[in-house]
Amino acid sequence: DSPWSPWWVVGVHETREGLNLAKVTKDDVVYDLGSGDGRIPIIAAREFGVRGVGIEIDYIRHLTAWLKVRLYNLKDRVTLKRGNFFDYDISEATVVFVYLVPRVLEKLKPKLFRELAKNTKIISYRYKFEIREKDKLRLVRSDKKNQIYLYQIL
Numbered sequence: 001d002s003p004w005s006p007w008w009v010v011g012v013h014e015t016r017e018g019l020n021l022a023k024v025t026k027d028d029v030v031y032d033l034g035s036g037d038g039r040i041p042i043i044a045a046r047e048f049g050v051r052g053v054g055i056e057i058d059y060i061r062h063l064t065a066w067l068k069v070r071l072y073n074l075k076d077r078v079t080l081k082r083g084n085f086f087d088y089d090i091s092e093a094t095v096v097f098v099y100l101v102p103r104v105l106e107k108l109k110p111k112l113f114r115e116l117a118k119n120t121k122i123i124s125y126r127y128k129f130e131i132r133e134k135d136k137l138r139l140v141r142s143d144k145k146n147q148i149y150l151y152q153i154l
Helices: 012-021 039-048 059-071 102-115
Strands: 029-033 051-056 078-082 095-098 121-125 137-143 148-153
Touching (some): 012 095, 012 121, 012 137, 012 148, 029 039, 039 051, 039 059, 039 078, 051 059, 095 102, 102 137
Parallel strands (some): 029 051, 029 095, 051 078, 095 121
Antiparallel strands (some): 121 148, 137 148
């Protein structure tokens, strides 16, 4: 339970399972907060036909994602932003994918509640949100085998 989020990669299988659990459709806009090499928005765009947005603070990981987007010819469906995801407006997202430690998930909640529309889905890999009575968040379903938790903004 570190106060920072190390760079851990969500596997391709877990990415697909998370997007399937959220029942992502071509009408969705999938944001990945801390997108690393761009794997999640790229898979979302290539396999689910959605528009993907990745936000990554690390220059090398952002550059790697940028190169992969061009390699796969996805410039029209994947947008990459470099910086701290707390500094970006994420209000257009219909699905948000996160792999963040519990302290960062807790810190992220006010931003999610402030910026995301009702019924926006949040996929969390490995770690669960702590839900309090006042929170505008509910656990919709989970895939315990793959450690994927699907939440929805109330």
